[in-house]
Every structure is written in C-alpha cells, then in structure tokens.
Amino acid sequence: MNANKIPDIIIGRLPIYLRALQRMADKGVQTTSSQELGERVGISAAQIRKDISQFGEFGKQGTGYRISFLIDKLREIMKIDRIWDVAVVGAGDMGHALARYPGFVNRGFHIAMVFDSDQAKVGQQIGDFVVQDTNSMIDAIEAAGIKVAMLTVPASAAQEVTDMLVKAGIKAILNYAPISLNVPENVRVQHIDPATHLQRMTYYL
C-alpha cells in the first residue's frame, strides 16, 4: 500500500462506503457484497471492489465482506480510528447547528472550540461550548494542537479567517462559505455546499 498513489476520488468514496456499512452494522447485518453495498450507495460493484482492493484484500471471493472488519479497516485507513478535535469558526446559525450536531458521535470527530469575532456572541453558551474571541484563536488552536476546523463565517471574512487558521496549524478545513479559499498545498479544504447536492438530484426530475 502506497498512500501517495491513491487518487483523491477513491479516498472521497471511502466515507460513503463507511456510512453505508455502519448503517448495515447498526441493523445487525454481518456480511455484505460489493453488489449489495453498490446498490446502497449508487456505485458499481466493480468500482467498489477496485476501490477497496487498493488498500489490501479485505473481502473473500464468494463470501464477500465481513462488515465489522471492513469498518475497522476503513476507519484505520481514513485515520478516524481516533478522535480529532475540531474548531468551529463562526457562531452564526450554521455554527450553532454544527456545535449541536449529533452526527459526529463515533465518527472520529469532537467539537472542541467555537469562535466568533462578534463581541455580542463572545462568551455566549452554545450547547456545551462558550464562544471564544477570534482574536485569541491562533494561540488557542495552536496550544490545543487542533488540526481540523469548520468555517462558517460570511464569505467576506472567510479568506482572512482561513489565513489565521493556517497560521494556527490547521491542516483540514470544512468550508461552509460560498467562496473558494486559497490555502498552502499542505492544507486540505472541503467545500460543503447545499446547492451542489441539490444539483445532483434535479437531473432526475
């Protein structure tokens, strides 16, 4: 296994496989096939076998995949066999929603800090968090060794805040602002964008 050689597009599909497998496991299903998994995620069985085989031989001809084993392997590959602390920057509607989102549990992430530059919001309680001042963000993130951030500030502030996050040592940013961010090569950005998701469905209408 040579991590550098695996295309981004394959890495991008692993979380989709994992989510489907996790849901099968939650229902008590113990084994699956690339065929069955494929039907659940809308990807061909051949593609799934090819993707998964990049990392080793995790399935058996004829018997398919043992779900718990494949889940463990995928979590290990994606490095979510540990918990990543996450900083949320922007305590608006979206920041509130994320700070209270129940969907991070058991999936590798834990919201650790929430920041905002608005003095009216600093000190506010959101769920388990007290909103901290963006002014102290670089030091706080650096001191805590946090590598992952979710950015929910307005588009107009997004690049400036991103530069601060990079300075603080953040290496992965989930960007909710509807603009593209400039980051150094060693920092990853994923854009989360409801319009893109909606556009995947209108084709079929």
Added chain:
Amino acid sequence: MNANKIPDIIIGRLPIYLRALQRMADKGVQTTSSQELGERVGISAAQIRKDISQFGEFGKQGTGYRISFLIDKLREIMKIDRIWDVAVVGAGDMGHALARYPGFVNRGFHIAMVFDSDQAKVGQQIGDFVVQDTNSMIDAIEAAGIKVAMLTVPASAAQEVTDMLVKAGIKAILNYAPISLNVPENVRVQHIDPATHLQRMTYYL
C-alpha cells in the same frame, strides 16, 4: 444521449465541474482544458473528458472547452437552466442558516417556504420567510407544485416528515438529519453530512 444509461456517479460529478467552471468564469477566464479543470477538482483529466463526452462533444481537441458554453450545457443537462422552488422543513439552526444562505443565487434554486411543527416558531420571520405550520405543509407544497425539499428536522422526526413530503409530491430531498430515509423509488435523497466531508480529509493528515 440516453439519460437512463448514465451512471449516478457521473451525474454526481457534474455539479463539481460546474462550480469550478463558474468560479473560473467569475474571474474572467474564457477557456479551460480537462487537465486544468482536473487539477481544480482533484479528478483526472481522462475521467473528466470521459464524463463530459457522455453528453456530447463539448470540447475541441487542442483548444479545450469554452467555459461559458460548457456551463450552459451542464446547466441544461442538470436541469438547472430554470429555477426550482425549494421547501425547507425544520426552522431550527440549520433551517435558519439555509433560509439565509446566499449560495443558491444563480445556481438553480430559490427557497420558497419554511415549515416547522413547533407552534413557538410558526409565524416567526426568518429573513424573507414566515415560518408555516407543518400541519398545512402537504397542501401548501402540493398547491405550489414544489418538487424539492431540504429536511432539517431532528432525526427522530425525519421519517415521519419525509412521508409527508412524499405525499405532497416532493421528488428530491436534501437530508440534514443523521439517519437514512425510506422513500419510494421515484424519490431521490441526498444526505448532507459534515462528518463524511471531514473524513475525506483526515486520510491526508
């Protein structure tokens, strides 16, 4: 072009291409290559050429793609050369964020209605919208002919509300609740899930 034959996975990549092309167009760029587009979206040039060629011959050997033309074609293919009215169900943090999200403009969607079952929220103003009672949702959506909904209710209510949306004639649901929904075959669901997006990045950390 035979619409039924194009794999979901290809359709799923078109919005990503469109967003990158739109950003190039916004910067005044007029032409691009599959190579350049590929670098922007993290997909190989060969894959991009193959995906786009499913729908016709939109590029020229040697000169690449004319961006405005390709944007128009992609919008037509995805049926976002029109505006789809969208119902938001759930006026919590996420519903608020979506009702005010600036990223739908010029991308094929317009929030038309916001619903909640909480009587304390019904009648509230969110941006341009007055929150309507979920009790009247089926009639209101049906009367307006709305086909697209975004679901931001708690997981515990998500299936029940989905059944109502299906009854109201909704054919595409963007699901923010961290559970999988049961829908008839002619209804599409896209799950939007920050954990999945984060998992795409931790691999590289």
